[in-house]
Amino acid sequence: MPERQALIIGASRGLGLVLATELVQRGWQVIATTRQNADGLQAIAETSPGHLKIESLEMTSTEELTALRERLTGHQLDLLFVNAAIDRGNLPIDKVPTDMFTEVMITNALSPLRALEALRGLVTPGGTVAVMSSEQGSISLNTEDGYELYKASKAALNQLMRSYATRHANDGHTKLLIDPGHNQTQLGGPNAPLTPKESIPAVVDVLEAQAGAPGLQFLDRHANPVPW
Incomplete structure (x- = not known):
């Protein structure tokens, strides 16, 4: 069988880096994008020659998305996974500056869908298009105070994906849409209950098990549906 091929948008650190590592270890051919620092990806490439290709991308730039699409002409993807998000702190929404609101919404909601639209033509029939979401984007589960802008951006992401x-x-x-759980990343903080090395193998299990499933699903790392 030919190697399965994946493109991960946002793989320089945290969940994306561990996702790239896990896929390579499972025999996938991985194309991984980074904005700047690629040290972690370079380490994977050196230990797994020929299995990881690194591409530069600023996801919020439509010009760079178009250029990436052109560079990848001829590739046939079994998985297109967008993993990119920012958080600008725990402010009540009336305290959020307009430029901060715009930045978070563009990065967390608008740009992932622009990336999907730009790159979906590379995905094979029967392939998977996935986005890293969060339980924080669930409206029905929003019963605790805090992180209003981040929650709103993930809810917007989910709606746009719908x-x-x-x-x-x-x-x-x-x-x-994948909820990986609360992880110890730059975004999730050092006190989160999970590490990416604990959660991402389960996420990849879900990706592999769901390949070929119809429609859109919002699932956690155990393949349980997350309420909208």
Whole structure:
């Protein structure tokens, strides 16, 4: 069988870096994007020659997305995974400056969908299009104070992904929103209950098990549905 091929958008650190590592270890051919620091990805490339290709991308730039799409002409992806998000602190929404609101919404909601639209043509029939979401984006589970802007951006991401899935309902792609749990990353903080090395293998299990499933699903790392 030919090697499965994945493109991970946002893989320089944290969940994305561990995701790239896990896929390579499972025999996938991985293309991983980074904005600046690629030291972690370079280490994977050196220990797994020929299994990891590093591409530069600023996801919020439509020009860079177009250029990446052109560079990847001819690739056939079994998985397109967008993993990118920022957090600008725990402010009540009335204290959030307009430029901060715009930055978070562009990065966490608008840009992932722009990336999917720019790159979906590389995904094979029966392939998977996935985005890293969060339980924080669940409206029905929003019963605790805090992180209002981040929660809103993930809820917007989920809604836009629902629109994407409706618009492309007949393209033959599996579509997933993934909640990896609360992890010890730069975004999740040092006191989170999980580490990426604990959660990401389970996430990849879900990605592999759901390949070929129809429609859009919002799942946690155990393949349980997350309420919208």
